[in-house]
Amino acid sequence: KAGVTQTPRYLIKTRGQQVTLSCSPISGHRSVSWYQQTPGQGLQFLFEYFSETQRNKGNFPGRFSGRQFSNSRSEMNVSTLELGDSALYLCASSLVPGNTEAFFGQGTRLTVV
Amino acid sequence: SQELEQSPQSLIVQEGKNLTINCTSSKTLYGLYWYKQKYGEGLIFLMMLQKGGEEKSHEKITAKLDEKKQQSSLHITASQPSHAGIYLCGAVLRAGNNRKLIWGLGTSLAVNP
Numbered sequence: 768k769a770g771v772t773q774t775p776r777y778l779i780k781t782r783g784q785q786v787t788l789s790c791s792p793i794s795g796h797r798s799v800s801w802y803q804q805t806p807g808q809g810l811q812f813l814f815e816y817f818s819e820t821q822r823n824k825g826n827f828p829g830r831f832s833g834r835q836f837s838n839s840r841s842e843m844n845v846s847t848l849e850l851g852d853s854a855l856y857l858c859a860s861s862l863v864p865g866n867t868e869a870f871f872g873q874g875t876r877l878t879v880v
Numbered sequence: 881s882q883e884l885e886q887s888p889q890s891l892i893v894q895e896g897k898n899l900t901i902n903c904t905s906s907k908t909l910y911g912l913y914w915y916k917q918k919y920g921e922g923l924i925f926l927m928m929l930q931k932g933g934e935e936k937s938h939e940k941i942t943a944k945l946d947e948k949k950q951q952s953s954l955h956i957t958a959s960q961p962s963h964a965g966i967y968l969c970g971a972v973l974r975a976g977n978n979r980k981l982i983w984g985l986g987t988s989l990a991v992n993p
Contacts (some may be wrong), residue, residue: 771922800981809882810968810983823980857922871915871922 769794770871771860779878785846788875792839792860798822799841800869801833804855813856816841817864848879883907884971886984890892891911893959894992901987903969911972912952914943916965916987926954959991 774792780786792799800823801813812825816835817820833843839860856877857870885904893899903912909931915923929945929952936943940957955964966986973980984993 773922776892802983809985810970812981812983855920859923868925868928870925873922874920876920 771858771870773856773858773872774842775873775875776873776880777876779880780848782848782850782879784848785844786848786877787842787844788856788858788877790841790843790858790860790872791856792841793870796860796862796870798837798861798864799839800840800859802825802844802857802859804857805853808869810857813843815864822864838841845877850879853877853879882985883973883982884969884984886967886987887968888987889948889985890988892989892990892992895960896958899956899959899989901967901969901989903971903984904952905950905973905982906949907973909945909949909952909971910974912943912945912949913970914952914954915968915970917968918965926967956989959989961991961993964989964991982987 774789798817800815803811803813814821814833815823815829815843830846835841855874857874859870861867861869887902913928914926916926917923925941932947932949933935934945942955945952966988969984971982
């Protein structure tokens with residue numbers, strides 16, 4: 768069974784640009800969560816999607832958005848990039864939301880210059 | 881301050897030694913996860929604990945959740961170089977649709993052969 772796939776693995780963008788990251792969950796998993804990881808703040812929850820609906824949202828500005836498609840694949844978008852958005856963005860999939868085992872992808876390393 | 885405190889921040893042990901990592905919250909936890917991360921990569925699920933007093937083991941790693949469900953410890957017996965990495969604890973603060981996921985900053989473990 769294929770794991771969680773995140774693309775691209777690495778990305779370099781300029782301040783002010785926008786970026787879209789993709790996450791394909793494990794087959795059969797319908798819940799996808801997104802996290803931002805930085806050395807200083809650790810792992811910060813961005814949002815959670817289930818059945819194409821956002822179920823939960825962290826404390827991030829509106830520049831961060833996401834969506835989920837009918838095949839459970841998810842994308843997150845960051846507009847008007849700032850230097851502080853440089854981070855490892857991780858996606859996790861689980862069968863359903865809740866206290867269940869979540870499987871993480873390898874992440875997308877975003878660098879904003 | 882962090883809602884979920886992990887200690888120690890980093891740890892260097894000699895191969896074969898035992899070690900313990902702690903994860904503490906001032907609030908009751910509805911679920912507690914332990915993950916391992918290699919630098920710059922995704923998280924690998926280790927264990928999930930839900931009940932007060934619960935203890936789980938996998939190979940040489942044992943995790944416990946205290947009776948009050950506010951503290952968890954991860955214990956590695958006879959450490960090996962393959963145990964090296966960053967150990968992260970994650971916790972569910974609220975259940976249901978408004979569940980809140982928080983994470984510790986991680987414990988960096990190095991095992992010297």
